[in-house]
Amino acid sequence: xxxxxxxxxxxxxxxxxxxxxxxxxxxxxxxxxxxxxxxxxxxxxxxxxxxxxxxxxxxxxxxxxxxxxxxxxxxxxxxxxxxxxxxxxxxxxxxxxxxxxxxxxxxxxxxxxxxxxxxxxxxxxxxxxxxxxxxxxxxxxxxxxxxxxxxxxxxxxxxxxxxxxxxxxxxxxxxxxxxxxxxxxxxxxxxxxxxxxxxxxxxxxxxxxxxxxxxxxxxxxxxxxxxxxxxxxxxxxxxxxxxxxxxxxxxxxxxxxxxxxxxxxxxxxxxxxxxxxxxxxxxxxxxxxxxxxxxxxxxxxxxxxxxxxxxxxxxxxxxxxxx
Amino acid sequence: xxxxxxxxxxxxxxxxxxxxxxxxxxxxxxxxxxxxxxxxxxxxxxxxxxxxxxxxxxxxxxxxxxxxxxxxxxxxxxxxxxxxxxxxxxxxxxxxxxxxxxxxxxxxxxxxxxxxxxxxxxxxxxxxxxxxxxxxxxxxxxxxxxxxxxxxxxxxxxxxxxxxxxxxxxxxxxxxxxxxxxxxxxxxxxxxxxxxxxxxxxxxxxxxxxxxxxxxxxxxxxxxxxxxxxxxxxxxxxxxxxxxxxxxxxxxxxxxxxxxxxxxxxxxxxxxx
Amino acid sequence: xxxxxxxxxxxxxxxxxxxxxxxxxxxxxxxxxxxxxxxxxxxxxxxxxxxxxxxxxxxxxxxxxxxxxxxxxxxxxxxxxxxxxxxxxxxxxxxxxxxxxxxxxxxxxxxxxxxxxxxxxxxxxxxxxxxxxxxxxxxxxxxxxxxxxxxxxxxxxxxxxxxxxxxxxxxxxxxxxxxxxxxxxxxxxxxxxxxxxxxxxxxxxxxxxxxxxxxxxxxxxxxxxxxxxxxxxxxxxxxxxxxxxxxxxxxxxxxxxxxxxxxxxxxxxxxxxxxxxxxxxxxxxxxxxxxxxxx
Numbered sequence: 001x002x003x004x005x006x007x008x009x010x011x012x013x014x015x016x017x018x019x020x021x022x023x024x025x026x027x028x029x030x031x032x033x034x035x036x037x038x039x040x041x042x043x044x045x046x047x048x049x050x051x052x053x054x055x056x057x058x059x060x061x062x063x064x065x066x067x068x069x070x071x072x073x074x075x076x077x078x079x080x081x082x083x084x085x086x087x088x089x090x091x092x093x094x095x096x097x098x099x100x101x102x103x104x105x106x107x108x109x110x111x112x113x114x115x116x117x118x119x120x121x122x123x124x125x126x127x128x129x130x131x132x133x134x135x136x137x138x139x140x141x142x143x144x145x146x147x148x149x150x151x152x153x154x155x156x157x158x159x160x161x162x163x164x165x166x167x168x169x170x171x172x173x174x175x176x177x178x179x180x181x182x183x184x185x186x187x188x189x190x191x192x193x194x195x196x197x198x199x200x201x202x203x204x205x206x207x208x209x210x211x212x213x214x215x216x217x218x219x220x221x222x223x224x225x226x227x228x229x230x231x232x233x234x235x236x237x238x239x240x241x242x243x244x245x246x247x248x249x250x251x252x253x254x255x256x257x258x259x260x261x262x263x264x265x266x267x268x269x270x271x272x273x274x275x276x277x278x279x280x281x282x283x284x285x286x287x288x289x290x291x292x293x294x295x296x297x298x299x300x301x302x303x304x305x306x307x308x309x310x311x312x313x314x315x316x317x318x319x320x321x322x323x
Numbered sequence: 324x325x326x327x328x329x330x331x332x333x334x335x336x337x338x339x340x341x342x343x344x345x346x347x348x349x350x351x352x353x354x355x356x357x358x359x360x361x362x363x364x365x366x367x368x369x370x371x372x373x374x375x376x377x378x379x380x381x382x383x384x385x386x387x388x389x390x391x392x393x394x395x396x397x398x399x400x401x402x403x404x405x406x407x408x409x410x411x412x413x414x415x416x417x418x419x420x421x422x423x424x425x426x427x428x429x430x431x432x433x434x435x436x437x438x439x440x441x442x443x444x445x446x447x448x449x450x451x452x453x454x455x456x457x458x459x460x461x462x463x464x465x466x467x468x469x470x471x472x473x474x475x476x477x478x479x480x481x482x483x484x485x486x487x488x489x490x491x492x493x494x495x496x497x498x499x500x501x502x503x504x505x506x507x508x509x510x511x512x513x514x515x516x517x518x519x520x521x522x523x524x525x526x527x528x529x530x531x532x533x534x535x536x537x538x539x540x541x542x543x544x545x546x547x548x549x550x551x552x553x554x555x556x557x558x559x560x561x562x563x564x565x566x567x568x569x570x571x572x573x574x575x576x577x578x579x580x581x582x583x584x585x586x587x588x589x590x591x592x593x594x595x596x
Numbered sequence: 597x598x599x600x601x602x603x604x605x606x607x608x609x610x611x612x613x614x615x616x617x618x619x620x621x622x623x624x625x626x627x628x629x630x631x632x633x634x635x636x637x638x639x640x641x642x643x644x645x646x647x648x649x650x651x652x653x654x655x656x657x658x659x660x661x662x663x664x665x666x667x668x669x670x671x672x673x674x675x676x677x678x679x680x681x682x683x684x685x686x687x688x689x690x691x692x693x694x695x696x697x698x699x700x701x702x703x704x705x706x707x708x709x710x711x712x713x714x715x716x717x718x719x720x721x722x723x724x725x726x727x728x729x730x731x732x733x734x735x736x737x738x739x740x741x742x743x744x745x746x747x748x749x750x751x752x753x754x755x756x757x758x759x760x761x762x763x764x765x766x767x768x769x770x771x772x773x774x775x776x777x778x779x780x781x782x783x784x785x786x787x788x789x790x791x792x793x794x795x796x797x798x799x800x801x802x803x804x805x806x807x808x809x810x811x812x813x814x815x816x817x818x819x820x821x822x823x824x825x826x827x828x829x830x831x832x833x834x835x836x837x838x839x840x841x842x843x844x845x846x847x848x849x850x851x852x853x854x855x856x857x858x859x860x861x862x863x864x865x866x867x868x869x870x871x872x873x874x875x876x877x878x879x880x881x882x883x884x885x886x887x888x889x890x891x
Contacts, residue, residue, distance in 0.1 A: 077417055202436075202437075203436040203437070204436070205436060206431045206434065206436060209428065209431070210428060210431060212416060212417035212418050213414060213416055213417070213428070214414060214415070216380070216411065217409075217411065217414050219380060219400055220378070220404060220407070220408075220409035220411075221404050221428055221429065221431055221432060221480075221484075222400050222401040222403075222404030222405070222431055222432035223400060223401075224399065224400045224401070225400075262418070267418040267419070267420075268424070
């Protein structure tokens with residue numbers, strides 16, 4: 001119980017950091033006032049319309065990536081799985097790069113194109129994985145994901161090769177991930193959309209435990225394994241596709257957070273999933289705050305910060321395993 | 324003895340891309356609650372496939388297989404898991420578990436997705452741990468258990484499901500004599516005490532004969548003989564099915580066979596050509 | 597405050613001194629922007645130009661008739677359409693260049709061109725690499741190319757004229773408070789134009805202050821709240837497609853100038869690279885600034 005309190009406290013602290021910290025030099029007092037609507041217009045706008053929705057969005061995206069990572073690691077029975085192994089990051093990147101390079105109009109062009117690309121990749125991987133029969137074989141799924149991802153990446157490379165340099169740079173920067181597109185409406189859309197797959201995945205928390213015993217023992221203990229795999233794959237993919245379209249490709253959260261929780265909490269998904277959500281949220285809010293502020297006014301891509309945090313954490317985890 | 328739990332009526336299974344001879348050929352068999360039935364036969368005789376047909380994980384290509392009165396494949400896995408406990412030969416858990424938690428998995432078929440285990444679930448787990456003589460191991464990590472202990476834990480898990488049937492698929496294949504005997508004893512007792520329908524797939528014909536109420540001897544997909552050990556275990560049947568000369572003897576009123584040495588060795592009674 | 601007053605003198609200094617360093621090197625020893633010595637036995641008659649700025653420059657100094665190859669991005673003057681394209685200017689296709697049988701290839705100075713340069717030099721074809729990022733670069737390039745193509749009189753005269761125009765602009769800047777101008781190159785992540793960018797130089801000479809004048813780089817990735825904090829008076833859009841789509845997005849509308857739609861739009865390639873059209877560009881910016889101030 002105390003662990004949960006600690007984790008929730010960390011979540012609240014992270015959100016406070018996300019709101020209080022930033023390149024605009026605001027005192028805590030000014031931030032507090034701004035939250036209540038007092039103070040000069042610019043400060044209030046920065047705190048209430050930029051930092052607050054951005055912190056919340058980073059939290060929800062981080063949580064979603066962590067939950068997706070955990071679910072996929074159980075699905076393919078591979079601790080190295082992360083949300084991007086299923087090829088959809090390639091599809092999303094391809095969609096976004098195409099929209100950027102071909103200057104597709106409209107303010108939602110890039111996120112929608114990324115989402116479309118991701119969905120296409122999901123469908124393609126799924127279809128490929130079914131080639132070996134009506135069974136979603138985890139190994140075929142992984143291979144298909146790698147193949148589709150590589151194919152999309154090469155198409156992306158081709159597009160960038162024939163594009164002017166500024167567009168290429170812009171596309172690459174978008175891909176590295178960031179929350180600059182955060183707003184209350186982006187937060188609202190993402191949260192509503194993400195709630196469904198999150199709930200769906202959580203409802204499978206017991207079959208997810210059983211899956212670790214192997215597909216046959218899981219079936220004999222009541223898991224409808226084929227349906228479970230389909231549901232998990234679709235939910236995880238949709239969730240990741242949404243995260244990528246709103247904030248680019250942010251690595252390490254989906255890979256490392258589930259393992260950290262397993263070390264601290266154990267493997268049962270009934271607690272692993274919510275705890276991973278909270279820790280993933282904490283990680284990404286803090287990473288975003290660092291990305292925005294560490295070298296102000298320069299803003300780093302958030303994926304760089306998660307990697308800088310994630311790699312040493314990963315090394316620690318691996319060493320702990322080895323014992 | 325009791326109600327019919329498993330029933331196969333002319334059940335046949337052919338692999339979609341396999342050889343012409345079916346894996347299971349027109350087997351008819353019924354298993355009632357309170358009886359332990361052992362399915363024996365050489366490799367490739369179809370014993371495991373027959374079990375899978377009864378457990379609903381494989382759909383028969385001919386005939387039908389019923390479990391609890393319905394087609395085995397029509398059952399939802401969750402509902403079937405509330406009725407049948409299965410212990411297979413080998414199982415590796417992907418992550419570390421304590422024994423108590425592993426046995427608690429047996430309660431999952433009875434729990435809703437967001438429901439926490441209740442008092443009766445804990446009680447079922449405790450009873451199962453006690454009955455299978457692994458209660459003293461409840462806090463141990465399963466990775467630290469011996470083969471025999473892990474097997475008994477899995478029987479406890481199956482028991483925690485509070486099933487009406489128990490199926491063991493070559494569950495003793497990797498165990499030493501002591502653990503094998505313990506497992507057979509336990510299974511036989513559980514079947515009698517709880518009036519379960521017990522199905523055993525095993526290589527160990529002699530042991531099966533001593534513990535099972537009936538034997539099903541499989542040969543090339545067909546049920547060569549079905550009946551009590553005394554009726555079924557004859558030299559002719561065994562030599563035909565196992566393609567090896569045997570001598571028959573007896574222990575405890577139950578026929579037992581001894582495989583003869585062909586080369587430079589003894590000649591026993593009843594060695595046919 | 598001090599920074600604002602320093603940027604124009606800095607620009608002026610580099611622009612006016614751009615030619616002097618070359619003169620100090622002496623004739624016959626031409627060094628390009630990568631430190632490479634350019635040697636030509638005689639003036640070139642078949643030039644391949646690998647940057648839009650260089651192509652425009654060559655035409656401006658009267659060497660356009662000798663240009664036999666250009667990049668697909670070269671767009672000014674209209675006469676370039678008749679010249680065959682050799683593809684991209686960065687990391688170019690050496691075969692396409694060779695197909696034009698050049699005796700001089702003009703590169704944009706970038707490390708990604710080194711393989712192509714090495715290849716051409718091996719084949720005995722002269723290369724010269726120049727930057728075209730700001731006015732000082734441009735003047736240096738004009739001087740060097742004028743010398744190489746034996747159009748020194750023309751290039752000297754144009755350079756003199758340009759320097760004079762720039763001085764005039766600087767002298768006639770308004771002494772009142774200058775409006776601050778925000779220039780955004782990209783929206784996600786937000787990339788703003790810094791002081792060393794050509795566009796920033798134009799804007800400063802036209803009589804405004806770059807909201808990010810303290811950034812000593814052509815561009816910088818920042819977060820939107822930094823942009824809000826700068827509170828620019830207006831947003832300058834240098835684009836053919838008008839006010840960009842991101843201006844409608846909710847997070848950008850937190851920027852006061854975007855929310856209040858204080859945009860000024862200028863179009864044309866004279867804004868995307870330094871050229872002899874720069875005074876026109878500056879004049880146009882000055883005009884829109886005055887229009888805006890009178891609203």
